[in-house]
Amino acid sequence: MNVAEAKASMPLAASGAELTVVLPTYKERGNVAELVRRLDAALEGIVWEAVFVDDNSPDGTADAVKEIAAADPRVRCIRRIGRRGLAGACIEGMLSSSASYLAVMDADLQHDEKTLPRMLEKLRTGTVDLVAATRYVDGGSAESFSESREKISKLATGLAQRFLGTSLSDPMSGFFMMRRDVFDMVAPRLSPVGFKILLDIATSAEDMRIAEEPYSFGERTAGASKFNAQVGLEFLGLLLSKFSRGLVEPRFIFFAFVGAIGIAINLITLNLAMVVWPLAFGLAKSIATFVSMVSNFLLNNSLTYRDKRLKSWHMLTGFLGFCAIGTIGAVTDIGLATTLYARHEVWWVAGLAGAVMSVLWNYAMSSMFIWRTR
Numbered sequence: 001m002n003v004a005e006a007k008a009s010m011p012l013a014a015s016g017a018e019l020t021v022v023l024p025t026y027k028e029r030g031n032v033a034e035l036v037r038r039l040d041a042a043l044e045g046i047v048w049e050a051v052f053v054d055d056n057s058p059d060g061t062a063d064a065v066k067e068i069a070a071a072d073p074r075v076r077c078i079r080r081i082g083r084r085g086l087a088g089a090c091i092e093g094m095l096s097s098s099a100s101y102l103a104v105m106d107a108d109l110q111h112d113e114k115t116l117p118r119m120l121e122k123l124r125t126g127t128v129d130l131v132a133a134t135r136y137v138d139g140g141s142a143e144s145f146s147e148s149r150e151k152i153s154k155l156a157t158g159l160a161q162r163f164l165g166t167s168l169s170d171p172m173s174g175f176f177m178m179r180r181d182v183f184d185m186v187a188p189r190l191s192p193v194g195f196k197i198l199l200d201i202a203t204s205a206e207d208m209r210i211a212e213e214p215y216s217f218g219e220r221t222a223g224a225s226k227f228n229a230q231v232g233l234e235f236l237g238l239l240l241s242k243f244s245r246g247l248v249e250p251r252f253i254f255f256a257f258v259g260a261i262g263i264a265i266n267l268i269t270l271n272l273a274m275v276v277w278p279l280a281f282g283l284a285k286s287i288a289t290f291v292s293m294v295s296n297f298l299l300n301n302s303l304t305y306r307d308k309r310l311k312s313w314h315m316l317t318g319f320l321g322f323c324a325i326g327t328i329g330a331v332t333d334i335g336l337a338t339t340l341y342a343r344h345e346v347w348w349v350a351g352l353a354g355a356v357m358s359v360l361w362n363y364a365m366s367s368m369f370i371w372r373t374r
Contacts, residue, residue: 017049017074018100019120019177022093023107024086025054025061031109032064036075042113046120051096052107053078053089084307086174087200088192094183103177104197105133111175115215119177128211130178132198134170139214156235163243164203169212171199172235182208193250193307194238203242254304255363258296266292297322305371318370325365333358 021039025032032052039050054062056079065077078092094102101123105111111133119131135142136157142150153172160171176198186204190197202210237250269291273284297319301310310318337354341347 017047017097019043019046019048019103019116020094020097020099020101020180021048021050021103021105021116022090022097023050023052023105024089024093025052025057025065025107026084027057027059027061028107029057029059029061029064031107032061033068035107035109035113036068036072038109038113039116042116046117049074049076049097049099051076051078051093053080053093055080055084055089056082082308084309085193087190087194087197088307090197091187091190091192094180095187097180100180101177102180102183105175110218112215112218115175115213116177119213122211122213123177123179128209129182129205130176130202130208131211131213132168132170132202133173133175133215134168134212135173135215135217136169137212137214140170141216143216159239160199163239164199166199166202168199168202168210171202172196174198175215176201189246191238191241191250194235196235196238200238200242251304251367252363255300255366256359258299258304259359259362261299262292262296265295293323293326294319296326300366300371305367308371310371321370322366325362325370328365329358329362332361 023035036050039048052061052065052075054065054077056062062077062079065075069075069077076096078089078096080089080092090104094104101120103116103119105113105116115133119133122128122131134140136154142153156172157168157170160166160168174197178201182205183201186201186208189204190200194200202208237253240248240253241250266288269288270284273279273287274281277284279287300322301315301318333354335354336357337350340353341350344350
């Protein structure tokens with residue numbers, strides 16, 4: 001076969017794709033080739049492209065995608081360095097597309113790719129803006145879920161329906177397809193933090209026309225599940241953000257959660273320092289404060305700002321800055337609380353106001369100066 005014949009036999013280039021399938025990945029190397037094979041079979045007759053958005057997987061997921069992309073122009077890879085998070089990966093992948101329709105699905109082979117043509121057909125009618133794949137209507141199934149995970153999923157669905165008023169039967173799915181022009185409109189309102197991108201999109205436009213398509217949730221064959229307690233906290237953060245109409249950022253719930261842990265660590269360390277060693281109160285309190293600051297910084301770096309995680313030299317400078325901000329926050333807390341108590345003599349109101357002001361200060365300054373986008 002000569003060069004001309006080889007080029008003629010290659011799949012259509014992605015530049016004129018009607019459908020872009022966005023696939024956020026982290027440590028999914030073992031699923032990449034099989035997923036592309038399945039998409040090729042399911043989307044026969046459709047001009048499509050697959051955009052893998054990889055968060056710098058240590059298992060070489062990006063390399064596996066690029067190896068396929070070298071021979072198949074329908075496959076692309078966006079490798080993100082220094083950024084993490086499913087929602088952010090989905091947003092970047094969708095914004096990179098010029099196709100008329102955008103789909104998002106997991107790369108773990110649990111989302112049924114054979115659902116995609118039916119979703120596309122509904123969008124082509126022009127009567128809907130988004131089609132959400134669901135496990136919880138007739139024709140859908142979540143049999144591969146463990147009993148505990150199914151209960152958590154249904155609890156989250158109930159919370160979303162109750163507090164956000166969404167009509168989606170499966171807002172936790174993460175498997176959907178929508179018109180690109182509609183996504184371009186809502187994209188500036190979306191949060192790059194968290195895992196529940198479908199819920200964020202569906203509640204970001206009041207007049208969005210949404211349809212559902214049933215699918216059966218499959219078994220994972222390679223890689224590891226990303227579902228953990230952090231996903232739950234990110235969901236609560238998104239829920240709070242949407243319920244407050246954007247007044248509270250999803251990231252803030254992590255910051256407040258870490259702060260609560262810091263208070264507990266402070267008290268436990270203080271008790272140990274005074275009882276076990278024992279030390280004078282002033283010295284014990286100083287040690288407890290330092291330990292809680294270290295724990296808060298490390299937890300915020302790993303959880304709250306994990307998509308902007310500091311490493312190497314930036315860890316030290318970041319910690320020093322975090323301590324400085326925390327010190328100013330403590331002075332602000334004490335000053336405001338003291339002033340309010342002197343005027344009204346209601347201790348709990350004064351104490352709460354000072355604490356809230358301190359948390360808001362610490363969060364704003366940390367986001368602006370410590371974990372800013374580099």
